[in-house]
Amino acid sequence: MTYQVHGVSPSGNCHKVRLALEQLGLPYVWHEVDMMNGATRTEAFRKINPNGKVPVLIIDEHTILSESNAILCYLADGTPLLPDDRLERAQVLQWMFFEQYSHEPYIAVARFILQFLRQPDDARLPDRIAGSYRALDVMEQHLATRRFFVGERYTVADIALYAYTHVANEANVDLSRYPAIRAWLDRVRAQPRYVAMPGVE
Structure with a gap:
């Protein structure tokens, strides 16, 4: 197929x-x-x-x-990227819901306004950027004692959260204050068969 x-x-x-x-x-x-x-x-x-x-x-x-x-x-489904364990699978979903409701609507929207619409004076930006930092604060606290988001191994929860976090700078969001997140981003990039987003190092 x-x-x-x-x-x-x-x-x-x-x-x-x-x-x-x-x-x-x-x-x-x-x-x-x-x-x-x-x-x-x-x-x-x-x-x-x-x-x-x-x-x-x-x-x-x-x-x-x-x-x-x-x-x-x-x-x-049926691969190591999605756990078989009932609780771990639910935890993966927990972080994927977090990504769509508390993370993506802020970082992704700020990035879209700046990089696609090219409207740096858009009135929505301050709220979108503030929300981005709130989401990153949650992630930093979680990753401070963990290598990955669920079960100490790479899953689709990491893929979901990586996608916009690694381009947060394009949303005028500063990752320098988040050492645990930056270390996690490096671990994601080190995964086998990793491919970069076109135009992003």
């Missing part, structure tokens, strides 16, 4: 999917979507995902999956 992925390479949510596919050694074809010129709002794209968002994973001609963290769970 070769997966078809519709995504935007500089998007953290899309990079999660690429990273999981690469690290699991799964075959896929990447279809770059010109989001900034309205490609996700076309009738053709909305037939793939009525919500008009990327990433989208096409599993076969009858099966399409959207939402980045749902895609991660699907791809990782």
Whole structure:
């Protein structure tokens, strides 16, 4: 089976999917979507995902999956990236929910405003940046005594949180005050089959 992925390479949510596919050694074809010129709002794209968002994973001609963290769970099921243990699996989901509700809406939105919309005077930025630091504070405290987020091993929880954390500087968020997070970022980059987000070291 070769997966078809519709995504935007500089998007953290899309990079999660690429990273999981690469690290699991799964075959896929990447279809770059010109989001900034309205490609996700076309009738053709909305037939793939009525919500008009990327990433989208096409599993076969009858099966399409959207939402980045749902895609991660699907791809990782039955692999070391998603624990079999009931509690550890729930803890992975806990951090993935945290990422979508307390992390991504701040760092990702601030980054989008600055890097994609290029609007440094946007009135939303102070709140988005303040929320970014609140999320990072939680992560730093957790990682101060751990190598990874769950079970002392690399999981999709790490992939989910890595995606936007490692480009936090592009959201005008300073990671220098977070030594545990920076050490964790290095551990993620050291994982087998790691691939960088295009344009990011």
